[in-house]
Amino acid sequence: MGPPLSTRALGRALLDRQLLLRRADLPVVTAVERVFGLNAQGPNQPYVALWSRLDSFTIAGLTAAIEDRSLVRSTMMRATQHLMSVPDFRFVRPVLAPLLRRVRRNTFGRRTAGVDLDALVEEARELLDGRVVTRPQLGRLLARRRPDADPTALGWSVQYLEPLVHPAPSGTWNVYGPTPFARADWTGVRPEATAEDVRRMVRRYLAAFGPASTSDARVWSGVGGLREVFEQLRPELRVYTDESGRELFDLPDRPIPAADLPAPVRLLPEFDATLLAHADRGRIMTDEIRRQVCVGDAIAATVLVDGTVAATWTTSHDDGAAILTVRPLRPLRSWSPADRDAVEAEAARLLAFTHPDAVGHDVRLAG
Structure with a gap:
């Protein structure tokens, strides 16, 4: 087990891995993968996030990556909108499927009582075959065969139950309005996660936000049952404790910056994951x-x-x-x-x- 880490040392590690100790000279897609996705509740948030992290960042650079589908915007961690690379979306989205089904049930279960959800998703896939429609439009189309159902609940239910992406111009600079839906089959996303997908997600989380506890990873992702996964990975991880004796895990090759390392002023957008990635946010x-x-x-x-x-x-x-x-x-x-x-x-x-x-x-x- 490694030595106890101070709150300040944990903070410096977080800033380092989130590219906030110094602006990095990285391509846009590489940077988004390095920080393991960017919150994209609003269209401009990923732009501000990358401006604070990258040298010579331009609005056009991120817009091009969204338009050419190198990056996709979808409902991801904590059932919120994120921008991720296609390879990351491909393996993370199935891991999040149980969370998204639970959120749908808790939020829209009563409003969709009696609806055959499998049939709903299948019809939605047919409606989205080769076309893009907004969430309100999709809800109204699905309600034609379900006149007693709430169109809004139908549209949201599909968003949680089926891997979908929100194609450009949605998610690009200053573009607001209803969320468009498109099928994500082209990304190669699978319907179910493998055990290795879950382990891979934990490793990537630690690379971007570690050292961290099991509870931290659960808060960041919204996924339950991670304690067993951390135990499976324990032999390959480095284990620390924080000032309160809480066990923290990390990848063995990731350095911990000096606690007294200077940290520059940075302006972060709303919902920046740096503030949301841990149960104990004392490091930030x-x-x-x-x-x-x-x-x-x-x-x-x-x-x-x-x-x-x-x-x-x-x-x-x-x-x-x-x-x-x-x-x-x-x-x-x-x-x-x-x-x-x-x-x-x-x-x-x-x-x-x-x-x-x-x-x-x-x-x-x-x-």
């Missing part, structure tokens, strides 16, 4: 700050200072000017002048990226 934010960042189902866009969440940020417009407002989660007077300067500089660079055509850019520190 305190419990007090977590309560301010994670409110209900929302996860705010955040500012990292010295490797932990120190503020949230939002953008707005005023008479043609783009404004980025930083709201500290601890008293602004406690920030060093160097921290303030670094936050303002990084925010200004982000505004120039997200709003290049604005008549002006203004960074504001509230409080």
Whole structure:
């Protein structure tokens, strides 16, 4: 067993594996695989996430990878929208199938009582054969044979029960609107996961977010029954403990950066997985700050200072000017002048990226 790891050391390991200690010179698809997917609840979130992680990142670069289907957007971990490479989608989606069926049952079970779900999915596959329709459209089409059923529940049920992707222009920069559905057969996704698929997912999770516990992996994925999988993998993993004595697993070849390694200011989008990948999120934010960042189902866009969440940020417009407002989660007077300067500089660079055509850019520190 390896030595105990401090909370700060765990934080530096997380930042390193999520490409947040230094911007990387990587192709877009390679970067998305390295961090094991990007949350894509909104179309712009993956763009901001990669801007914070990559050198010379461009909007056109990610858009091209979505348009040429190197990356696919679909319902994935925690039953939320993610952007993943096709090879990763191919093996992860079957692992998540039991989770997605459970979410469907809990959310829409009563509203689809009496519906033959196998027949529903088969009809949906026929309707989507060679065409793309939005979720509301699909729900209405399926309701023609089920006049007593809720069209919205039918559309959502198919999204959870059948591997589907949301093709471009959905998921590209500034494109909002109803979610389009398309069949994912072309990806080679299988209907059922193998035991090796589950083990592979755990290894990839540790590569992107480790060292981590069984509970951490369950929180990140939403998948149950992982304790047995970790036990199967134990002989090939390195085992640490954290400051409270909790057992943490990691790949044996992954280094742990020094706890005192400097961490640059970074602005993360809403729902960034760095904040969501562990049951114990102390490595990235305190419990007090977590309560301010994670409110209900929302996860705010955040500012990292010295490797932990120190503020949230939002953008707005005023008479043609783009404004980025930083709201500290601890008293602004406690920030060093160097921290303030670094936050303002990084925010200004982000505004120039997200709003290049604005008549002006203004960074504001509230409080």
